[in-house]
Amino acid sequence: MPDTTQYWLLKSEPETYSYTHLLEEGEGTWDGVRNHQAKKNLQGMKQGDKALFYHSVSEKAIVGVVEITEEAHPDPTDETEKWVAVKVKPLYPLKNPVSLAHIKACPHLTEIPLIKQSRLSVMPLSETVFHQLLALSES
DNA sequence: GCCAACGTTGGC
DNA sequence: GCCAACGTTGGC
Numbered sequence: 150m151p152d153t154t155q156y157w158l159l160k161s162e163p164e165t166y167s168y169t170h171l172l173e174e175g176e177g178t179w180d181g182v183r184n185h186q187a188k189k190n191l192q193g194m195k196q197g198d199k200a201l202f203y204h205s206v207s208e209k210a211i212v213g214v215v216e217i218t219e220e221a222h223p224d225p226t227d228e229t230e231k232w233v234a235v236k237v238k239p240l241y242p243l244k245n246p247v248s249l250a251h252i253k254a255c256p257h258l259t260e261i262p263l264i265k266q267s268r269l270s271v272m273p274l275s276e277t278v279f280h281q282l283l284a285l286s287e288s
Numbered sequence: 289g290c291c292a293a294c295g296t297t298g299g300c
Numbered sequence: 301g302c303c304a305a306c307g308t309t310g311g312c
Contacts, residue, residue: 160310162309162310206311209310249311267309268308268309
């Protein structure tokens with residue numbers, strides 16, 4: 150079987166839903182998305198895909214890696230049944246969180262959606278970028 | 289606290 | 301269909 154894993158970045162305010170919280174729960178539903186582009190990205194996710202977990206606002210850093218455990222289904226928090234959610238489980242936290250400032254300091258990473266489209270909360274990453282971002286945790 | 293970037297709403 | 305007003309997100 151060819152490896153068809155796709156890579157993503159999920160953004161959350163740690164005060165609302167933190168990686169620590171996800172670790173405690175063991176598995177979490179990624180709901181509450183109310184943006185069409187983010188929705189489209191959620192619908193593109195396949196079970197087994199990997200995503201970076203980014204804490205926005207107060208931390209502004211990538212703090213961990215998660216895996217998609219359930220593909221897009223109706224968002225339980227949405228009464229209109231227009232929006233979708235996925236389920237994720239934590240894989241491992243990063244030893245050193247990768248800060249936004251650190252990412253911005255890398256010339257080869259200035260074109261990623263996290264930088265160019267700061268308000269998007271669910272975005273695709275290429276495999277290369279995914280690994281480049283993880284590598285920053287080691288430097 | 290401020291502001292830029294977007295998205296949504298509603299008047300016309 | 302256009303656009304002003306307003307709300308939200310998120311970086312600084």
